[in-house]
Structure formats: C-alpha cells, structure tokens
Amino acid sequence: MTDKQIEKLAEQISTKVMEKLVKKQQEWDADFEIQMEKYSGKKAKGELTLEEEIDALRVTRVEYITAEKYELVPQINDKIEALQKRLNDR
Numbered sequence: 113m114t115d116k117q118i119e120k121l122a123e124q125i126s127t128k129v130m131e132k133l134v135k136k137q138q139e140w141d142a143d144f145e146i147q148m149e150k151y152s153g154k155k156a157k158g159e160l161t162l163e164e165e166i167d168a169l170r171v172t173r174v175e176y177i178t179a180e181k182y183e184l185v186p187q188i189n190d191k192i193e194a195l196q197k198r199l200n201d202r
Contacts, residue, residue: 162199166192 113121160168173188 162195166195166199169195 169188169192173185173192176182176184176188
C-alpha cells in the first residue's frame with residue numbers, strides 16, 4: 113500500500129468511528145434527558161395541568177415586573193385569564 117492509500121483508509125475508518133460515536137452519544141443524551149425528567153418530576157409542557165400553567169405564567173409575570181418589562185405583563189395577564197376561563201368552564 114502506498115502512503116496515499118493508507119491515509120485514505122485511515123480517513124475512512126476514522127469517519128466511520130466518529131459517525132458511530134456521534135450516534136451513540138445522541139442515544140445517551142436522549143436517555144439522559146428522559147431519566148432527568150423522570151427523576152426531577154418535571155413534565156413536558158403539553159402535560160401541564162391548567163393550574164400548573166397558570167402558576168407558571170404568574171411566576172413569569174412576577175419576573176417581568178421585577179425586570180421592569182411592564183410591556184409584557186398584559187400579554188401574560190391575557191393568557192392567565194384565558195386559562196382561568198377554561199378552568200372555570202370545566
């Protein structure tokens with residue numbers, strides 16, 4: 113084998129090894145995320161109850177007020193009112 117052929121073979125091998133490592137790392141990352149959600153008790157956004165969504169929005173509202181982002185507060189208030197209405201209509 114020539115040096116050029118050896119380099120080409122080494123490059124092909126290293127590329128395949130890296131692709132497999134990246135794929136395995138993505139699998140580990142996905143598993144880790146699932147485990148963290150499971151053990152932290154956090155739910156995906158779609159799984160929050162109306163009460164939890166309202167509470168989260170109230171926290172966000174306080175954060176906006178603290179940061180003096182008053183222009184964002186009406187939007188949060190509207191969302192809270194809409195969720196509260198949905199909750200009351202049950």
